[in-house]
Amino acid sequence: MHTPFPIAHIACIVRDPLPPTRADLLRLFGAEMPRHGIGATLVGQAGEHAGPPWRGGGMYAVGRFSSRFASLLTPLWDGLGLLRAWRAPGSRPDCIQVRDKVASGVLARIVAAVLGVPFVVWLSFPIVEGYAVRRDAIWRQGRVLAWLPHALRAVVARTVLYGFVLPGARHVFVQSDAMAAALAVRGVPRARMTAVPMGVDTALFDxxxxxxxxxxxxxxxxxxxxxxxxxxxxxxxxxxxxxxxxxxxxxxxxxxxxxxxxxxxxxxxxxxxxxxxxxxxxxxxxxxxxxxxxxxxxxxxxxxxxxxxxxxxxxxxxxxxxxxxxxxxxxxxxxxxxxxxxxxxxxxxxxxxxxxxxxxxxxxxxxxxxxxxxxxxxxxxxxxxxxxRSYAILGQQVARAYTALLARGAP
Structure with a gap:
């Protein structure tokens, strides 16, 4: 199915530098979603290198991905990017999605509630578990002073993600059935999750x-x-x-x-x-x-x-x-x-x-x-x-989930 003009728009706050280079972003949201009538406006920070043109919708890069202040300013930058996306004529978001960001997830949940649109989380890797692994590696190196802020970040991120961000999500996209099972143990209803494993561009890998x-x-x-x-x-x-x-x-x-x-x-x-x-x-x-x-x-x-x-x-x-x-x-x-x-x-x-x-x-x-x-x-x-596992097949599955979500509207 090909729809020349999007019938729905998703504002996607992403962790990756913009323009994106990751295959799943480029293929799923840049190529496959528009075929199903779903446009994606990307919000995030600018990278150091130019990427391929973004064809999935709008793109608002606020701040620099490489900035030493990025960890502190990213939520503010993402908020400004969301504001610009909301004001853009013809592409006002019908849904706000945050991908692999905890602090910006707090902002996105609040903004979605204020605007009356669904809030969605996309987890392509276990963020807080990654923070914990980094914390433990620093401890094993004996770097106690460096360990303290990493330990604090791991605790706060876990509390915020599992206590506020995920409970407020209308839907959660995860990378595997194993990740869905792990989140279900933490109270996320399995019916609100869709597993989207990594795919392949079959033409490129022929x-x-x-x-x-x-x-x-x-x-x-x-x-x-x-x-x-x-x-x-x-x-x-x-x-x-x-x-x-x-x-x-x-x-x-x-x-x-x-x-x-x-x-x-x-x-x-x-x-x-x-x-x-x-x-x-x-x-x-x-x-x-x-x-x-x-x-x-x-x-x-x-x-x-x-x-x-x-x-x-x-x-x-x-x-x-x-x-x-x-x-x-x-x-x-x-x-x-x-x-x-x-x-x-x-x-x-x-x-x-x-x-x-x-x-x-x-x-x-x-x-x-x-x-x-x-x-x-x-x-x-x-x-x-x-x-x-082709992106065409995965795109169909993801589009069905978005279509059902957007048909139900905001909570």
């Missing part, structure tokens, strides 16, 4: 239109892929433990990490871990690449890895990595966080094992040594993603 990399370092090697970011918080040295086990059985194995760490100190850490294990011949860390180039490396892979640490922070996540592998037709090994376990079981396109180096290595060896099994997995992935 291997038929991807040119394989001509990097000679891949020639004659049994390539195992990891696509994306590495970091200590992700326990990315786990990948090295897996390849260290694989090389004892297969001297031609090569782990290609098509990506890098987000910061200079994390980059140095990962390279030091590779050197410490003497894995220079068995690990190719490409660094950040243009997406098409990275996908060229991906389609040379015989198997792909998606290890996600277990715990409160990641158990409720919906990793994009796994569904990207499936869309590319790469047989994969993933560990047993709930969403990945579901995807593997439903698609039949990979192996799911605990996050243990020996278990991962054994599963990878099985894919490398059983080509018929690997080929069957590879064939199942693209069709399952197209039917369940």
């Amino acid at each position: 291997r038929r239109h991807i040119t394989p990399s001509l990097d000679p370092r891949l020639d004659g090697r049994r390539v195992v892929l990891y696509l994306g970011s590495v970091a200590q918080s992700r326990q990315s040295d786990f990948l090295l433990d897996v390849v260290a086990l694989l090389r004892t059985h297969d001297p031609d194995v090569l782990l290609v990490i098509a990506g890098d760490a987000p910061s200079a100190d994390e980059k140095a850490w990962m390279r030091a871990q590779i050197a410490r294990r003497a894995l220079g011949r068995h690990v190719l860390l490409t660094g950040w690449l243009p997406q098409r180039t990275a996908l060229g490396y991906a389609v040379r892979a015989h198997a792909a890895l998606s290890p996600i640490p277990r715990g409160a922070l990641f158990d409720v996540s919906s990793p994009t990595k796994l569904v990207e592998y499936l869309a590319l037709g790469i047989p994969c090994v993933a560990n047993d966080i709930p969403d990945q376990a579901h995807v593997i079981a439903a698609s039949g396109a990979g192996l799911c094992v605990p996050m243990d180096p020996a278990a991962f290595a054994a599963a990878v060896r099985r894919l490398l040594d059983e080509p018929l099994l690997a080929a069957a997995f590879a064939a199942r992935g693209p069709a399952w993603v197209a039917g369940h």
